[in-house]
Amino acid sequence: MDMTTFDTNGEFASNYKFLIGSILPRPIAVVSTRNEDGSNNVAPFSFFTAVSAKPMIIAFSPLIRSSTGEMKDTPKNIFREKEFVVNFVSEEIVDQINTTSAELPYGQDEFQLAGLTPIDSEKIKAKRIKESKIHFECIYRDHLSYGDEPGCGQIITGEVIKVHISSELLDSGRIVTQTYKPVGRGAGNDWILCDHVIQKERLMGAQIQK
Numbered sequence: 001m002d003m004t005t006f007d008t009n010g011e012f013a014s015n016y017k018f019l020i021g022s023i024l025p026r027p028i029a030v031v032s033t034r035n036e037d038g039s040n041n042v043a044p045f046s047f048f049t050a051v052s053a054k055p056m057i058i059a060f061s062p063l064i065r066s067s068t069g070e071m072k073d074t075p076k077n078i079f080r081e082k083e084f085v086v087n088f089v090s091e092e093i094v095d096q097i098n099t100t101s102a103e104l105p106y107g108q109d110e111f112q113l114a115g116l117t118p119i120d121s122e123k124i125k126a127k128r129i130k131e132s133k134i135h136f137e138c139i140y141r142d143h144l145s146y147g148d149e150p151g152c153g154q155i156i157t158g159e160v161i162k163v164h165i166s167s168e169l170l171d172s173g174r175i176v177t178q179t180y181k182p183v184g185r186g187a188g189n190d191w192i193l194c195d196h197v198i199q200k201e202r203l204m205g206a207q208i209q210k
Contacts, residue, residue: 012151013066017187020046025184025192029060030087030097032118033077033126035107040118040127042100042110043074044089046185047153056160057141058086065103066150073106075143078156082140083124086158087132091181094191096131123162133169133180137162 008015020026029048033041047061062072078084089097099114111118111127118127121137128135138158145154169175177197184192 012149016151020185021187024186025194026186027182027184028089028097029058030089030100030129030132031060031074031078032085032087032111032129033074033083034081035073035077036080037107039107040109040111041073041077042087042114042116042129043072044097044101045074048086051157056163057157058136058138058160059155059157060086061153061155063154064148064150064152067103069148069150075154075156078140078158079143081126083126084138084140084158085121085124085126085128086136086138086160087129088134089183090133091183091193093129093131094183098191121162128164133166134175135164136160137164 006014006018026046027048029045031043031045035041043062045060045062047063049059051057051059062075064070065072074084093116096114096116100110100116102110102113104110104113110116111129117130119130121128121135124137124139126137128137136158138160141157141159143154143156146152165175169180177194182194184194186192
């Protein structure tokens, strides 16, 4: 197999293209927070993963804006408010979630721009997205920063203190992928539908997911 190789000490845009073109599909954390004036902020992040089951910890990585070199509104809000909601994406709301990626002036509400409905959380002040089928209410735990230049990233972790799941997704306490219809991000403008599922028996002894 012929391989093309690249060093990673060039422009950050090249590294970014290789990251988003290789790590596929990427789940999307649609993070809702409160702005300093009490208004809502919503933004999608596809550098997102689970970290721990107990305590239940998730992590996402907002990059420094390539256009302005500034920290995005979402981490600013999280560091001040110490809380946020992760809303999940299914096929039905792809277009609306894509709209929330617009870089609006601080304080302008992405809920309104995207036609999404804010609803109260139970344990925190940040709003949830009604149209999303799964919500994680999170409190800020910690973060790591890898620089302040455009394209530099940071890892923000949150402890999930409340989970909300649409009842239609559940079967014997488990989420049914085919009903959920999750989507992921790809390279460039690609979005990836999870519309074909295969089964492979895991070879480990104890399997929680069975």
